[in-house]
Amino acid sequence: GVLVFVRDITGRKRAEEEQRRSREIAERLAGELAVIAEIGRLIDSTPAIGEVYERVAFETRKLIPFDRLSVSLNNPHEGTQTIAHVAGKEVPRRLQGLSFSLKGTINDLLIRSRSGVLIPSEDIPELVKSLPGLRSVLDSGLRSVMSVPLIVRNEVIGALHFRSQKPDEYRPEDLRLAERVGEQIAGAIANARLYGNLKKTGHSLRESEKRFRALVEQAAVGVAEIDIAT
Numbered sequence: 001g002v003l004v005f006v007r008d009i010t011g012r013k014r015a016e017e018e019q020r021r022s023r024e025i026a027e028r029l030a031g032e033l034a035v036i037a038e039i040g041r042l043i044d045s046t047p048a049i050g051e052v053y054e055r056v057a058f059e060t061r062k063l064i065p066f067d068r069l070s071v072s073l074n075n076p077h078e079g080t081q082t083i084a085h086v087a088g089k090e091v092p093r094r095l096q097g098l099s100f101s102l103k104g105t106i107n108d109l110l111i112r113s114r115s116g117v118l119i120p121s122e123d124i125p126e127l128v129k130s131l132p133g134l135r136s137v138l139d140s141g142l143r144s145v146m147s148v149p150l151i152v153r154n155e156v157i158g159a160l161h162f163r164s165q166k167p168d169e170y171r172p173e174d175l176r177l178a179e180r181v182g183e184q185i186a187g188a189i190a191n192a193r194l195y196g197n198l199k200k201t202g203h204s205l206r207e208s209e210k211r212f213r214a215l216v217e218q219a220a221v222g223v224a225e226i227d228i229a230t
Contacts, residue, residue, distance in 0.1 A: 028063070028173065031062065031063050032063060032177050032180070035059050035060060035062060035063055035177070035181075036180055036181070036184065038055075038059050039055070039056055039059055039060075039181065039184050040184060042055045042056075042059075043184060043187065043188045043191065047191060047192055048192075049084075049188060049189060049192040050085070052185070052188045052192075053071055053084070053085035053087075053185075054085075054087070056181060056184070056185060057069050057085075057087035057088075060177075060178075060181055063174075063177060064162060064170070064174050064177060064178060065164060065166075065169060066087075066088060066162045066163060066164055066169075067088050067089045067142065067163060067164050067165045068086065068087070068088040068089040068090075068091065068140075068142065068161075068162075068163040068164075069086070069087040069088055069160075069161065069162055069163075070083055070085060070086045070087070070094070070096075070160075070161045070163075071083070071084045071085040071150075071158060071159070071160055071161075071185065072084065072107055072158050072159055072161065073150075073157060073158035073189075074102060074107055074111070074156065074157055074158050074159075075099065075102075076102075078099075079101060079102050079103065080099045080100060080101055080102055081099065081100065081101075081102050081105065081107045081158070082097070082098070082099040083095065083096050083097065083098055083099075084096070084158070088163075089140065089142070089163070089165075091136050091137075091140045091142075092136070092139075092140070093136060094136050104130075104131055104132045104133050105131065105133030106131065106133060106134070106145070106147045106159060106161065107133075107147075107156075107158065107159045108131075108133075109131065110147060110148075110149040110156055110159050111149070111156045113149075114149055114151065114156060115148075115149070115179075116146070116147065116148035116149070116175050116178060116179045116182070117145075117146070117147050117148075118145075118146045118170050118171075118172070118174075118175045119145040119146075120168065121143045121144055121145075121167035121168050122167075124137065124138060124143070124145060125138065137163060141165055142163040142164065142165055143164065143165055143166065143167040143168075143169075144162075144163065144164035144165075144166060144167060144168060144169035144170055145161075145162075145163060146161075146162040146163075146170040146174060146175060146178060147159050147160065147161045147162070148160050148175070148178045148179045148181075148182035149182065150182055150185055150186040150189065151182075151183075151186055152186050152187075152189065152190045153190075157186065157189065158189075159182075160178065160181065160182045160185055162174075162178060
């Protein structure tokens, strides 16, 4: 009788634990969907990439803890990267707006791997030898590293970085969500660049129209616009 009673308690506890875990997974997935939906709504509502960065940091923090979130964009022709946005802890030589070499950095690694990386805290000191860009992470007291590539038209244009002072802060489910957020940011950057190009084209057309109208209206004789090169 005692043995059966113990088995019943053990089985009940196991069932309760499985139910609790199932609820946690369901709540996590619901939270991820809500965050992704809100970021998508924001991207559709504004072409201002700076505003997108700020709101993405705010929404993502609801599920992924971080002491520093940053977006860095690659400049492959110059062999550099530029930090486009920072939320949270500032890191010397890694301030918003600064550019530095791509070589030996996480961005350089992501260009080759084309997939997110989650580095165990205990591995970071050893990896500094091959990725000296991680030195700034250690020197700033950050102990957890997670980064995902930003890919536009099959090109890795940059990276989204999460850093935490708590060791081993990130898990595979965090990486999965970070990759989805990275996809949305890459889409927002592509939209912002397209919008900027369209504005430039529109401005050029308006300037050409104004110039031609001034020539015609002010000329006393017939006017022709020519291209010397042709």
